[in-house]
Amino acid sequence: MKKPHTSNAVKNFTLHLHPLKINIRAIAFNRTFGLGGIAALLFTLLFITGMMLRFVYIPSAGQAHDSILNLKKNIIFGNLLRNLHYWSAMLLVVVAFLHLVRVFYSQSLFKERRQNWLYGLLLMFLVVSANFTGYLLPWDQLSYWAVTIMTNLLSYIPFLGDTLAGLIRDGDTVGEATLLRFYHFHTGLLPLVMVFLMTIHFWLVRKAGGVALPNVEKPQKVDTHPHLTYKEAYVALIIILALLLFSIFVDAPLLDKAKPIVSPNPSKAPWYFMGFQELLMHVHPVFGSFIIPLAVTTFFIAIPFFKYPELKPGVWFHSPNGKKITIVSAIFSAIFTFIFVIINDTVFDFSNRLADWQSILSTGLLPTLFYLIPTSGFVVFIGKRYKANRIELIIGIVSIILSAYITMTLIGSLLRGEGMQLIF
Ligand code: HEM
Structure with a gap:
């Protein structure tokens, strides 16, 4: 049997995500700025680097901070791996927010797209929640007190506040149980729900006929591969390279081990x-x-x-x-x-x-x-x-x-x- 040509393999794979032909105006960069795709790329990077971090990280108040120090000092490329994960996470919050802004200002949330706007809002909430639960894991002064402040604020929600704060912290204050709970949310439940929602999100984009475009009489169509796929590959390469360079030179913050009685x-x-x-x-x-x-x-x-x-x-x-x-x-x-x-x-x-x-x-x-x-x-x-x-x-x-x-x-x-x- 004849082996498929590489370009056919790429084509077949991308066609699960894209239609065979695409409106030429949909691939103009200022339509989407690639922001939805960049968010998906960052999520994938976070998934891969997060899986690797799990081999070293210990989710216990006594050992979490030391396990990060161990990663930074004793494990080859450990510091780079942590930086990549951290900066990708921060960038994802910014990119998802900019994507929301572009969807709104390009008027792409009405009629057949309004259901996707709701999934998008849910995804935004999950992106921030995933970031926030990960923030606590190094168990340093910065993360401990940031999470303490934010979970205390929840208590002010009338009627449900204390129960909600208690549920999230698994206790009255941020402690061992909170760390374990955040760890399971961050490395298990939240990524799983996000994968599920992103699948629906992408499917709804296709169902709506691709990205929203102003009405034109006779839209000109081109092959998705190579016209769109190559553009996506360039953007992905640039983002990965920029993140790598940034992570080589700028360390993710890590303060002293958390001291629950001394707030910074x-x-x-x-x-x-x-x-x-x-x-x-x-x-x-x-x-x-x-x-x-x-x-x-x-x-x-x-x-x-x-x-x-x-x-x-x-x-x-x-x-x-x-x-x-x-x-x-x-x-x-x-x-x-x-x-x-x-x-x-x-x-x-x-x-x-x-x-x-x-x-x-x-x-x-x-x-x-x-x-x-x-x-x-x-x-x-x-x-x-x-x-x-x-x-x-x-x-x-x-x-x-x-x-x-x-x-x-x-x-x-x-x-x-x-x-x-x-x-x-
Ligand atoms: C993890 C987060 C997200 C990922 C991976 C993602 C991914 C994508 C992708 C790949 C597209 C198609 C092309 C593009 O616009 O770049 C898209 C379109 C869309 N997204 Fe998102 N998205 C995310 C979050 C959001 C958020 C926060 C909102 C807004 C509340 C949103 C609302 C929409 C809507 C309404 C469309 C259709 C736009 C159109 O047809 O022009 N998404 N998304």
Whole structure:
């Protein structure tokens, strides 16, 4: 029997993922920036490096930190392996987030794609959860206190908070049992669920007829192999090489072994949760860890289900008007959030000024309204000034939310020093 030609083997394999022919416009780089594919590549890298790390890592509070030191010092390429795993994980959070942003702004979440938007949101949650559970495993001062801060915040969720925090920690505080629980989540359950969801995610992309494209009369089609497959291979090679180089020169952080009675100053959450930690410095925990995140999540889930008179799937920012609204809203939100933080930290601290009020009002409802009223005014202004339709208004609101979270993340990560005081 004749052996299949290599190029046929590649073709056959890739056709499980792609159709035989593809619209030439779908493979233009600025359609997707390859972000979904890069996320899948990073997940694969994490899976492979994670499997290897398992041979050395010991999931016990007494030995976890030493096992990482052993990996770094005594095992050939051990440090490189750890760095690769760590930096791929951090990059995956950024890439999955950028992919979400591109899907939203390229209007690729409506009609036949809305179910996939929901799977995507679930995947985003899992990417962050996988990152967070892995964060604890080195059992150093950084990870121990970051996880302590974040799990304590869960307790503020009304009714269920303590049970949920206890369930995640497997106890009242972060300890031996938490480490074991996080280890099983990180190396077992979460990757398994992610593989399952990614399979559905990819299948739904195909079912929707590939990536969303603006309507054209006669789409020009080309063979998927080599046109798309070669592009994918180049991008994969560049990402792997860049990660390798970065991991050779930059070590993943590792502080002293965790000391459950001595917290570092400042104690900070992982960078992707810094926006939450910053938010919690300005509003009551019930608002910061429950009401506001719940409202934002519900809004993101609901976006593709609202009724829009006019939809243009695949058109970036919907229209030139939408692009202007994105820019103006993002700038407004960054400046207003920054001013809000400064005012609340220096001139008007709600909790001190209104000490005799119930805290849920003085530090919860009041600052939330203080933020929400001008922002809503701005959305009304946008609606009038740009004669925005419904979809353009949603674009404005999402830009405000994303820009506010990014601004708070930057403030929390870069401008907070000892005692979480602002430093410039
Ligand atoms: C591990 C995380 C993820 C992986 C591996 C992944 C992978 C992919 C891939 C390969 C595509 C097709 C091409 C592309 O857009 O690059 C895609 C499309 C899509 N993704 Fe994701 N994705 C992930 C997370 C997300 C997130 C966080 C969202 C948003 C909430 C999302 C929503 C979508 C939607 C709606 C499409 C269809 C877009 C279109 O048709 O143009 N995905 N994803």
